[in-house]
Amino acid sequence: MKDTFVDDILTGSNTLQDALLLKSELIALLRRGGFELKKWASNNSEILKDIFEPDKEIKLNETDAIKVLGIKWLPNSDCFSYDP
Numbered sequence: 001m002k003d004t005f006v007d008d009i010l011t012g013s014n015t016l017q018d019a020l021l022l023k024s025e026l027i028a029l030l031r032r033g034g035f036e037l038k039k040w041a042s043n044n045s046e047i048l049k050d051i052f053e054p055d056k057e058i059k060l061n062e063t064d065a066i067k068v069l070g071i072k073w074l075p076n077s078d079c080f081s082y083d084p
Contacts, residue, residue: 009037010068019047041066043075 003011009026013019019042030037039057042048048056057066065072065081072081 005069008068010071016044016046019044023047041073041075043078 003009011022013022027037036055038055040048040051040055041057065074067073070082072083073079074081
């Protein structure tokens with residue numbers, strides 16, 4: 001409930017193990033409702049290794065930002081920014 005807005009989920013974890021568990025739980029929960037997550041992004045390649053390639057939001061260098069809900073995120077440096 002805290003990390004979802006309409007059809008976007010923006011969340012994180014303190015450990016890789018917690019992130020993998022969260023990923024697994026999100027996939028299972030949404031699949032039960034007939035939904036499939038798309039535009040996956042992470043700053044850890046382990047999270048994305050079994051995600052179907054077209055479902056990834058791939059950014060190849062640090063100057064590429066992923067935009068979610070008006071916030072820009074640079075996965076390689078794990079920095080957020082906002083342009084008013």
